[in-house]
Amino acid sequence: MNTLPFPLREADGLGRRSMTAMQGDPRGADLRLRGVRRSFGDRAVLRGIDLDIPAGQFLAIVGRSGCGKSTLLRLLAGLDAPDRGEIAIDGSTAPQRGVVRIMFQEPRLLPWNTVARNVAVGLGDRAGAREVAAALGSVGLSDRANDWPSVLSGGQKQRAALARALVSRPRVLALDEPLGALDALTRIEMQTLLERAWAEQGFTAVLVTHDVAEAVILADRILVLEDGFIVEDVMVDLARPRAHGQPKAALIEGRVLQRLLGAAAGQRFARMDG
Amino acid sequence: MTMHRRAMVPWVLPAALLAVWQAGCMLGLIRSDVLPAPTDVAVAGWRLALSGELLRNVEVSAWRAAVGFVIGGGIGFVLGLLNGLSPGSERVLDSTLQMVRNIPHLALIPLVILWFGIGEQAKLFLVALGVFFPIYVNTQHGVRSVDPHLIEMAHAYGMTRATMIRRVILPAALPSIFVGLRYGLGITWLTLIVAETISATSGIGYMAMNAREFLLTDVVVFAILVYAALGKLADSAVRLLERLCLSWNPVYRDV
Numbered sequence: 225m226n227t228l229p230f231p232l233r234e235a236d237g238l239g240r241r242s243m244t245a246m247q248g249d250p251r252g253a254d255l256r257l258r259g260v261r262r263s264f265g266d267r268a269v270l271r272g273i274d275l276d277i278p279a280g281q282f283l284a285i286v287g288r289s290g291c292g293k294s295t296l297l298r299l300l301a302g303l304d305a306p307d308r309g310e311i312a313i314d315g316s317t318a319p320q321r322g323v324v325r326i327m328f329q330e331p332r333l334l335p336w337n338t339v340a341r342n343v344a345v346g347l348g349d350r351a352g353a354r355e356v357a358a359a360l361g362s363v364g365l366s367d368r369a370n371d372w373p374s375v376l377s378g379g380q381k382q383r384a385a386l387a388r389a390l391v392s393r394p395r396v397l398a399l400d401e402p403l404g405a406l407d408a409l410t411r412i413e414m415q416t417l418l419e420r421a422w423a424e425q426g427f428t429a430v431l432v433t434h435d436v437a438e439a440v441i442l443a444d445r446i447l448v449l450e451d452g453f454i455v456e457d458v459m460v461d462l463a464r465p466r467a468h469g470q471p472k473a474a475l476i477e478g479r480v481l482q483r484l485l486g487a488a489a490g491q492r493f494a495r496m497d498g
Numbered sequence: 499m500t501m502h503r504r505a506m507v508p509w510v511l512p513a514a515l516l517a518v519w520q521a522g523c524m525l526g527l528i529r530s531d532v533l534p535a536p537t538d539v540a541v542a543g544w545r546l547a548l549s550g551e552l553l554r555n556v557e558v559s560a561w562r563a564a565v566g567f568v569i570g571g572g573i574g575f576v577l578g579l580l581n582g583l584s585p586g587s588e589r590v591l592d593s594t595l596q597m598v599r600n601i602p603h604l605a606l607i608p609l610v611i612l613w614f615g616i617g618e619q620a621k622l623f624l625v626a627l628g629v630f631f632p633i634y635v636n637t638q639h640g641v642r643s644v645d646p647h648l649i650e651m652a653h654a655y656g657m658t659r660a661t662m663i664r665r666v667i668l669p670a671a672l673p674s675i676f677v678g679l680r681y682g683l684g685i686t687w688l689t690l691i692v693a694e695t696i697s698a699t700s701g702i703g704y705m706a707m708n709a710r711e712f713l714l715t716d717v718v719v720f721a722i723l724v725y726a727a728l729g730k731l732a733d734s735a736v737r738l739l740e741r742l743c744l745s746w747n748p749v750y751r752d753v
């Protein structure tokens with residue numbers, strides 16, 4: 225693994241990969257949600273979600289704050305349980321250890337462990353110096369293995385967190401706005417890294433984001449969540465790697481934004497850009 | 499050179515005070531039975547060291563400090579950890595402990611003498627009681643204020659409860675535990691001074707009280723300085739330990 229050079233835009237492997245993803249990749253797991261509901265007190269956050277995510281798909285979930293997108297992700301990652309309905313991973317509703325890994329908005333590294341020890345958290349009790357080194361290599365942090373997290377930049381911390389999530393080669397990667405706190409350039413680098421890791425490892429990716437442009441760049445499919453329901457399900461049928469500001473991408477972005485913002489604002493956006 | 503000069507700065511004031519003190523005694527401005535000259539104190543110390551009396555008493559005091567500290571600190575640490583981790587245990591124990599905490603432990607001296615006489619148990623009990631609370635309170639606080647994000651991460655990565663305590667909760671609580679440790683050490687020496695002066699037949703405090711009977715002011719002053727030195731030594735040791743254990747924390751790095 226990890227033989228591709230880091231700033232990679234011309235890797236044509238990505239384009240082929242998105243086609244095989246549609247046929248189902250043996251590495252990724254498929255997810256099936258039926259009638260999933262979750263309330264906190266009186267507030268119904270998810271009000272009946274039915275969703276099938278094929279193995280290996282890169283799915284993005286967008287929505288306004290409080291629409292339930294993070295709750296949905298936490299349910300998928302097994303950090304929370306639905307009040308009603310069921311979630312099946314590869315057809316099984318029993319919780320399975322290590323199948324789903326989650327990456328949070330904050331890196332959440334253990335400050336008292338070196339970068340390498342932090343990545344090893346992803347392996348559980350299993351020691352695996354070789355896996356850790358490979359994971360660090362794949363995110364370009366080989367030379368920072370023995371540093372404390374406190375000396376890393378925000379982007380490097382998030383790369384270490386990505387290495388931790390991927391070191392055990394999970395079959396589903398849940399991403400809770402992991403790029404939200406990064407600056408624009410670091411963000412583009414991280415998107416590339418994420419897409420490459422997905423292409424190489426073939427896991428099913430579920431990305432929660434408020435950034436529609438990011439969803440269009442990365443995802444095979446975008447869901448719009450509103451008031452606890454899925455109100456839009458858009459396939460992004462574009463070749464990879466995708467460039468920011470591509471006309472077809474802008475069109476899809478406009479459509480999703482339209483749904484998010486309400487009709488009038490969305491049309492204004494489409495005129496401006498198209 | 500500048501490094502050396504900077505390292506010397508904290509010592510300038512004590513050295514100046516010492517010089518003024520010595521000069522005051524030599525000029526007869528300070529009576530020697532009120533405050534003997536530093537040189538007289540040094541001579542008294544030298545005499546005590548040669549006779550072996552100093553070492554014997556330091557040993558006794560250090561042993562009391564260490565044993566009392568380990569007992570009180572150990573119980574405080576365990577209960578702090580328990581009550582920090584388990585809200586149930588906290589509900590049962592914490593308010594009782596807080597009530598006891600509000601009794602100054604030195605106020606128990608008459609009772610302790612009635613219970614244990616002036617034997618070793620009395621001193622160890624007082625030291626342990628004094629040390630217990632700072633360690634208990636700070637451990638509990640440290641455990642309670644672990645970043646919930648890290649706990650959730652540990653949970654998401656399938657850590658068992660034991661692993662989570664070892665790898666997440668204890669290291670996160672460590673800075674706070676060290677605060678309790680240093681505070682507890684201060685209380686250890688304070689308690690020992692009082693306990694040894696009131697009821698003892700050995701130790702630095704006894705040495706000072708015994709000297710008072712014979713109006714040996716130089717020995718009394720020397721004993722006080724020994725306490726200061728022992729306290730400072732213990733504190734420095736903990737600070738060194740702190741710096742070694744918390745090197746991951748930018749606050750403790752290169753201090």
